[in-house]
Amino acid sequence: MATFKKHIHAMSAYKPPLDGRDPKQHLLLDFNERTLPVSNDVTQAMIDYIQAGRLQMYPAYGDIDSVIAQYCGVKPEQVMITNGSDQGIDLIIRASCVAGDEAIIPSPSFAMYHQCAKIENLNIIEPQYSREEGFPLAGVLAAITPNTRIICIANPNNPSGTGIAREGIEQILIAAPHATVMVDECYFEYSGLTVCDWVERYSNLVITRTFSKTWGVPSLRLGFVISCQENIQALLNVRGPYDINQLAVVAIRAALANPEYTHDYVQEVMQQAKPLFEAFLTGCNIPFWPSQANYIWCFPDNADAINAALVAAGILVRPKADANGQVGLRVTIGTLEQTQRAIAVIQTAL
Structure with missing residues (x-):
């Protein structure tokens, strides 16, 4: 049974x-x-760590949040590392929603948004992207109700590559103060599109990023979340203490030191x-x-x-x-x- x-x-x-x-x-x-x-600096850093005889130890992440925060131009307490951005997406949706809540996911988009929303048994509303109009801003704004608890925005979107202007994201943040607005900036290094400077202005803004794409280490699984300190502390209450591979942290330290x-x-x-x-x-x-x-x-x-x-x-x-x-x-x-x-x-x- x-x-x-x-x-x-x-x-x-x-x-x-x-x-x-x-x-x-x-x-x-x-x-x-x-x-x-990836560069020799990254691979050599991992080799050195392995040869130092430390694989039998539990991960100790040190100041990696501070290192990433400096790269992003935010405060260390506004950053939380995750097991790829997929874990960040999952934690954000789990922390924001209960069964029966509404999730607005403009589509087509990254399949993990739908997967995580379905796991939580959410009602999914899908305003449609179009090649001509791009991001369905009017459709998203019209879909917001008192039951909306999560709005997923990929910026730029996958698979279409469509971006959304900062002004559009701000309209959504203001229109849905009761909902988490998750902005996935997975391709930030390519697009230059970001709203990470708004995390103190809007408490309902949560950003996900990853080192999988541009930095070239998807096999190591290291992503991170950017949000206000209160949100990061809440998400740390959900994330496990050892969820992130130590070698991923070693690699990203070397990558950010040699960009x-x-x-x-x-x-x-x-x-x-x-x-x-x-x-x-x-x-x-x-x-x-x-x-x-x-x-x-x-x-x-x-x-x-x-x-x-x-x-x-x-x-x-x-x-x-x-x-x-x-x-x-x-x-x-x-x-x-x-x-x-x-x-x-x-x-x-x-």
């Missing part, structure tokens, strides 16, 4: 298509990851490779969503054939259907050379 909550059994697991991915065989343009290895490898990569992706790919799509009359991130969701007429050609050439992208069922390809932008390689294959398939 099942003893778990009935709605949990009725759910489906979030299963990203990770099988068969091999960086030695494939150019991985399917998960918005960094497409180059050039990230800054140089971001510059090449956003200033060289991405404009090249956008110009290629425009020249081929292939529709795509305007993106402020390191990926582009495009809709060629023969998306399935192009995807097959890319796979045959050892390049993986992410097929994703829009709200109307039209299949598009979400393509991560890598280096200039990697982008040129992808363009050549798509050009031939066209």
